[in-house]
Amino acid sequence: MSLPADMSAWVVSDGTRGMEVQSVALARALGMDPVIKRIRPSTLLRAFPALGSWRVVPPSAGGDPLGPPWPDLVIGCGRRNAGAVLSVKGRSGGHSFAVQIQDPRIDPALFDALIVPEHDPGRGDNVIVTTASLNSLATMDLPAEAKRFSHMIQPLPGPRVLVAVGGATRRQKVEDAMVDRFVGNLEQLIDSGCGLMITASRRTPERLVEALFALGENEAAACFWNGEGENPYLGFIGAADVIVVTSDSVNMVSEACSSGKGVYVADLLVPSGRIAAFQENLRSRKLTRPFDGHVEPFLYEPLNDAVSAAEALRPMLERHLERRHR
Secondary structure, eight states: OOOOTTOOEEEEEOSOHHHHHHHHHHHHHTTOOOEEEEBOOOHHHHHOGGGGGSTTSOSOSSBSOOOSSOOSEEEEESHHHHHHHHHHHHHTTTOSEEEEESOOSSOGGGSSEEEEETTSOOOSTTEEEESSOOOOGGGSOHHHHHHHTHHHHTTSOSSEEEEEOOOOOSSOOOOHHHHHHHHHHHHHHHHTTOEEEEEOOTTSOHHHHHHHHHHHTOTTTEEEEOSOSSOOHHHHHHHOSEEEEETTOHHHHHHHHTTTSEEEEEOSSOOOHHHHHHHHHHHHTTSEEEOSSOOOOOOOOOOOHHHHHHHHHHHHHHHHHHHHTO
């Protein structure tokens, strides 16, 4: 059987953009327009998400209500939302097919399906493994987005380079020496004639923001989005010939590798653990190259992990619906 057109779906999210966009991307790859349920995860379920299967534990500590009518599909991403996903499955009496994105470090069999990138350890009969994190970039009209921000892009020379900058993590801060090296490499790009379209994140340290702002003051060579007004990030992707992205964000690197544009990865932090494994996997597949101040376009097969995950998930969801209707 195929998925019915009137299937309902929830995305359970604590509002973290990097988590929410993955869940929404999966739902849309399945052809569904999900209801986004933004919650405040309970402290208990964040610490012990498996307790979500117990109906006596509240599914959240506030936010949008999680109650009947139950959805046919519930999707969550990240350990902090996993307990709420299990709670919806349990409270619905198994009506809701529960999908968890990213390994929450509990038994995968508690979920109907678990979707993890290769650098996460979770494996099992119901585990779908992707190369990177999920996004909807492949379905977006990026040239149209570029036209919307042409007032920022057109003054820049070509080749045009999107520079997507992250920053510190919970475990590491950005050292001044790394900032100086990165900014020096960007200055090399400008000296070589490239036009830079620069975005930063809330994690970008102030010293680096100031340096990026200074680069953007040379309007004939660079523009820097300072966080005011509409975010031109998608327009910059659409206009880019090449992308430079910092290694600290799995989501940003995944989006870059879904664009089909040549991707160069810059280290603001020294990659370690799962992020180091993720970056090495992409380099070994020739999806990315290290950034040293020089870039050139190159070709590869763009990632489309949301679609590949949805294709693997669809027969599992169909079998669930068949059992439910017997």
